[in-house]
Amino acid sequence: MNATPRWLTSEQKAAWDSFIRMQETLIGRLSRRIQADSGMSASDYIVLVSLTERGGGRMRFLELAKSVEWEKSRMSHQVGRMRKRGLVAREECPDDGRGAFIVATPAGYRAIGEAAPLHVEHVRRLFIEALTQEELDTLARISNRVLAHMEKQPD
Amino acid sequence: MNATPRWLTSEQKAAWDSFIRMQETLIGRLSRRIQADSGMSASDYIVLVSLTERGGGRMRFLELAKSVEWEKSRMSHQVGRMRKRGLVAREECPDDGRGAFIVATPAGYRAIGEAAPLHVEHVRRLFIEALTQEELDTLARISNRVLAHMEKQPD
DNA sequence: ACGAAACCGTTGACATCTCATCTATCCCGC
DNA sequence: GCGGGATAGATGAGATGTCAACGGTTTCGT
Numbered sequence: 001m002n003a004t005p006r007w008l009t010s011e012q013k014a015a016w017d018s019f020i021r022m023q024e025t026l027i028g029r030l031s032r033r034i035q036a037d038s039g040m041s042a043s044d045y046i047v048l049v050s051l052t053e054r055g056g057g058r059m060r061f062l063e064l065a066k067s068v069e070w071e072k073s074r075m076s077h078q079v080g081r082m083r084k085r086g087l088v089a090r091e092e093c094p095d096d097g098r099g100a101f102i103v104a105t106p107a108g109y110r111a112i113g114e115a116a117p118l119h120v121e122h123v124r125r126l127f128i129e130a131l132t133q134e135e136l137d138t139l140a141r142i143s144n145r146v147l148a149h150m151e152k153q154p155d
Numbered sequence: 156m157n158a159t160p161r162w163l164t165s166e167q168k169a170a171w172d173s174f175i176r177m178q179e180t181l182i183g184r185l186s187r188r189i190q191a192d193s194g195m196s197a198s199d200y201i202v203l204v205s206l207t208e209r210g211g212g213r214m215r216f217l218e219l220a221k222s223v224e225w226e227k228s229r230m231s232h233q234v235g236r237m238r239k240r241g242l243v244a245r246e247e248c249p250d251d252g253r254g255a256f257i258v259a260t261p262a263g264y265r266a267i268g269e270a271a272p273l274h275v276e277h278v279r280r281l282f283i284e285a286l287t288q289e290e291l292d293t294l295a296r297i298s299n300r301v302l303a304h305m306e307k308q309p310d
Numbered sequence: 311a312c313g314a315a316a317c318c319g320t321t322g323a324c325a326t327c328t329c330a331t332c333t334a335t336c337c338c339g340c
Numbered sequence: 341g342c343g344g345g346a347t348a349g350a351t352g353a354g355a356t357g358t359c360a361a362c363g364g365t366t367t368c369g370t
Contacts, residue, residue, distance in 0.1 A: 005272030012283050015291035015298075022298035023178050025224070025305060033310070035358090041325075061349065069180070074327060076350055081325075098335045098348040117160030128167050130304030135297055136170035142290055143170075143177035149285030150180060155188070190328090198356075216319065229357060231320055236355075253318040253365045 026127060033122045038115035043078055044087060045119065048104060048112040051088065057104040060093065064102055087111060181282060188277045193270035198233055199242060200274065203259060203267040206243065212259040215248070219257055242266060 008016065031042035038045070050067045051059055059067070065075040079102055082088045087108040093099035104112075128136070163171065186197035193200070205222045206214055214222070220230040234257055237243045242263040248254035259267075283291070 005275060006279070007275060008279065008283065011288060012279075012291060015295040016278060016282070018295040018298035018302070021224075022302045023182070025302060027178070029305065029310065032358090043326075062347090069176075071328080072349065073329075073351090077326075077328095080350085093348095096336075096348075098333095100349070120160060120162060123171060124161070124163065124167075126305050126308055127171070127301060128163065130301045131297060133166060135300070136167060138293055139297055140170040140173040142286060142294055143173035145290070146282060146285045147173070147177050147180060150184065150281050153281055155184065187328090196355075217317090220319095226358080227319065228321090228359075232356075232358095235320090248318095251318075251365075253363095255319070 029126060030119070030122055034115060034119055037118045037122075038111060040087075040111055040115055044082055044085075045112070045115055047075075047078060047082065048087060048108055049116070051102060051104050052109065052112055057109070058101055061100045061102055082108075184281060185274070185277055189270060189274055192273045192277075193266060195242075195266055195270055199237060199240075200267070200270055202230075202233060202237065203242060203263055204271070206257060206259050207264065207267055212264070214257055216255045216257055237263075 007013075034040060034042050034045050040048075046068055047064070051057060051064060054067055055064065061075065061079070062072060064079075065072050068075075070078075079088060079090070083090060086105055089103045089105050091101040091103055093101055131139070162168075189195060189197050189200050195203075201223055202219070206212060206219060209222055210219065216230065216234070217227060219234075220227050223230075225233075234243060234245070238245060241260055244258045244260050246256040246258055248256055286294070
């Protein structure tokens with residue numbers, strides 16, 4: 001037994017629609033680019049970046065998952081595939097019999113080393129160059145505000 | 156034989172990272188919400204919205220695909236699944252022997268009618284409420300600028 | 311007319327993501 | 341030191357997305 005739903009105002013809807021469309025187009029183009037340029041999936045790329053930059057090429061499994069904010073199941077499948085492709089390896093963890101370290105292989109380093117400059121170039125070309133530094137700052141502030149707001153909200 | 160890659164400045168990288176993180180978190184939470192609230196996938200939702208709002212419940216297949224900016228293959232699979240679930244139906248097109256109309260079924264209308272208010276509530280709660288109207292306008296302007304820029308760029 | 315090219319939509323193979331469930335190990339109180 | 345709960349991670353099923361190739365139709369130049 002609800003009241004009429006409260007729809008968005010036309011300004012709110014316009015903002016939402018523009019944002020969604022932009023975001024979808026941009027992410028779509030970038031992932032297709034990564035794939036085409038490097039043969040890696042966008043997921044491979046993200047995981048390798050996090051593993052090599054934030055973990056020095058070696059991280060505990062769940063730490064890696066947290067660092068990219070994925071659930072463990074997703075990461076587990078992903079690591080399995082990346083292992084099959086030789087991008088990462090798995091090492092037992094001496095301290096914790098359940099645990100595992102994920103390690104970037106030389107092939108993994110090579111792949112990310114080749115892919116990263118191309119990726120950055122596309123980010124710059126498609127996104128950064130569209131905006132002034134002031135607009136970028138504004139977008140960052142807005143993004144952080146939304147993130148902070150979401151953290152306070154339940155699911 | 157390349158020069159050292161031109162990385163992003165720290166301000167640019169900060170903006171990019173914040174945007175990506177926000178976008179991913181927000182979209183992730185919203186799709187899980189749609190799924191949990193209505194049993195529909197986010198894709199089902201988008202397609203039904205476009206079909207009922209912009210097409211009056213009946214659209215040519217490729218027109219539908221264009222209206223949500225999907226490739227035809229993706230839409231074809233999606234429509235196949237939605238057909239199986241009874242959300243849409245397919246009609247032959249008299250004018251064009253290759254073509255097809257996609258039609259929202261009563262069950263489809265019911266599903267979208269129930270899901271939409273909940274979805275809007277979550278959009279409002281997670282996103283709209285985090286920002287002032289001025290910030291929303293700014294974000295819309297920035298999004299449209301990026302979109303316009305991308306349209307001019309090759310793949 | 312008629313053949314080629316463009317168009318509409320489908321299909322199959324494969325990669326990926328989610329959810330629920332499972333195993334094994336660790337930790338903690340008693 | 342033992343039993344129960346938390347933790348680390350893997351796994352299988354099913355839904356989804358991508359890419360490349362395909363089969364009919366239409367269209368259009370000649």
